[in-house]
Amino acid sequence: MQLNSKVPSGPIQGKWEKHRFDMKLVNPANKRRYKVIIVGTGLAGASAGASLAQMGYEVDCFCFQDSARRAHSIAAQGGINAAKNYQNDGDSVYRLFYDTVKGGDFRAREANVYRLAEISASIIDQCVALGVPFAREYSGYLANRSFGGTQVSRTFYARGQTGQQLLLGAYSALSREVALGRAKVNTRSEMVDLVVQGGRARGIIVRDLVTGELTAHSADAVVLATGGYSNVFYLSTNAKGCNATAIWRAHRKGALFANPCFTQIHPTCIPVAGEHQSKLTLMSESLRNDGRIWVPKKKGDTRPAAQIPEAERDYYLERKYPAFGNLVPRDVASRNAKEVCDGGRGVGPGGLGVYLDFAEAIGRLGENVIRERYGNLFEMYDRITAEDPYRQPMRIYPAIHYAMGGLWVDYNLMSNLEGLHVVGEANFSDHGANRLGASALMQGLADGYFVLPYTIGDTLARVSPADRLKPDHPAFTEALDEAKERGRRLLGINGKRTVDSFHRELGKLLWDNCGMARSKESLTEALARIPQIREEFWANVKVPGGASELNQSLEQAGRVADFMELAELLCRDALTREESCGGHFRVEHQTEEGEAQRDDANFSHAAAWEFTGADTAPILHKEPLEFEYVHPAQRSYK
């Protein structure tokens, strides 16, 4: 298989402009004859749905929550980047592009990243027009803050609820299209399979989560906007429902899965409290602007923070990285936290935590300013831990947060399957091996508002709505039967363990063996264990209830079954990538100072995996990455 990224020729500054001109257009009068399915109503899906419906396409959206507004994007706290240079601090499209490529540790496609930076400014304009109440200065102008890993202030925010406000903007735009009859939103509807026929995506199979009914949906193009797969680790900062089923089912039907091992660990989460823990809570990275991270200098120092004198504290990030200090990128901050905890200097229960201390900032700025900036985050922390961060430092620890990997897409955001587009976190495109803070919201909305609406036209213009398959075509009826059979099988096992117990076991194995630090040994062990867990799952899981009813255990069982397969690919990818880069840290590959060591000679590529069967090895395809503009260098934040 030849991977064609379809990156336009010419200087990077003109590629998108040229491409927009070169792409085919669908005649305005014909647009309403084309039907597009969009799975997912997060930032990427809702913005795409609203935009495509406005253009005149017939749009059919699906989400598993009870409302489009509840997609996981709602939980994003910190902000969204854009190269507006409102702060006059030297920001530019080129700098945002440069920062993103460098932050991604040179494992992203330059042309895509440049386009993202180019579009970023229009996103803010669009969101403001839709009524997103971004933070303002007293002058009435938009406010910015700086966000982990950059030295310019380019992040726009709405208190600590930026994702909520951006999503409500896109959701309201989509709601308007629903009212006009141009879009439909099917809630409590889960895509359980992709239908492919003649090498083209033809539609999807959907389970109605209230009645259990399985139905076939046919369209001229299918868009997956189904978010990331961090929940393969069980404990992550993602919402409980986030899952990989849509992209994994598409992968099984032929879509290549790229860079699955590029997962991001967020340095500032509330540490695990106990066995019952169902998810982890992120404390926005913006806290690192004013909080100082430290641990005691002495091992096993159990004194309360207040009793540890200044001289006996190690502000290790400030010490090791004087230029960036507490604002080093996420992977660097996370790894250093693990290192000090592994060295016995961690704080709190189990020694799995480091302090994030606001005492100095409160002294300098006053409690009011800190409350204004982070009030809601402090409250959330207090509510969960019953500790008051105005009086004592927060305890934080890294947790899985974001998936840079995802389905492989070309410059048009189309997978290798004709007619299957993938947007938002579900694709692998723009963040390389590490995503910078506030860039996921930017990418989701760039994809949905300003990229897909153009590129999908190029796909649709090549097909005729008359060739759309009828939902009773054998390709659909076979897929329906398969989905029915899978449900029957899961319900019929009637074993002795719950779905959750398998998910926890899988997640713990992944976190221990394929988390912040990975080695040949740990990965080989995981690759031996996962098939055993999977086998036991299919022999011993207990799924109560029936297929024709609201059955949350059955929903979860299907998702966990897919996670089991994805976990294996994740570890295989991590084992194959014999280098460290971004969020992927192989202990065998580090510099003398313990920093990630890339191997550009052998691994400057996207690893795109082809599915060959649940029990057979996948095939690796490589898309070489060329860096014409940003010269790969060892990242340094010293």
Place this chain on the structure above:
Amino acid sequence: MKLTLRIWRQDGPRDKGKFVAYPVDDVAEDMSFLEMLDVLNERLTLKGERPVAFDSDCREGICGACGFMVSGVAHGPQKLTTACQLFMRHFKDGETVVVEPFRARALPVLKDLIIDRSALDAIVQAGGFISARTGSAPEANAMLIAKPVADRSMDAAACIGCGACIAACPNASAMLFTAAKVSHLGLLPQGQPERRQRALRMVAKMNELGFGGCSNHGECEAACPKGISIDFIARLNRDYLSGSLFEKPEPLSSV
């Protein structure tokens, strides 16, 4: 600690439903209410019983998916807190806790604690938006918005659409939910052109869907996990009144 949970069990929309008591003997203080239900569900599953169905997703108090009545109070006894952020340290050993779904004619029960809130989406579809076609937006800083105005708009925009205000209201009115959206958009300069129509359309939809009227009980504000102020209802009433006086309800147009 030991608790007795009296939980509403209802197989489906047409089932009558009833309370069933479940003793839970090992509730930890740092569990969230939902984590406690998770633990109960694991046990029920292993015993071959049907687990309790309830909605949740973010578990951070922002998506609005969770929510039920805890001993008669929407989202439970902690002020400004969703059920997913309610921690068990606020309960006492030996307590009996009654758990039942939000009840309102317009939000029917689907199963156990899960309700159908699609009526809230329908209210937003009726007018809870600013019509700004993708690509048509002017430069963001071309329009200045005074900080207090933006902040006030954000106060209203913080609504998570959980439905607690409706469950708490003796009339099962959706006024606070609707008022929050009308105020969020109506406070902003971008929201002015459609301001009156928005109020007319959303209120009409609300009435059509079977939500009750507002008689100023104020229970909604007390139950709101996001502290949305009842003052916004006064704003909605003003917009609705001026809409009724000066404009006729017009159908939504695509251009």
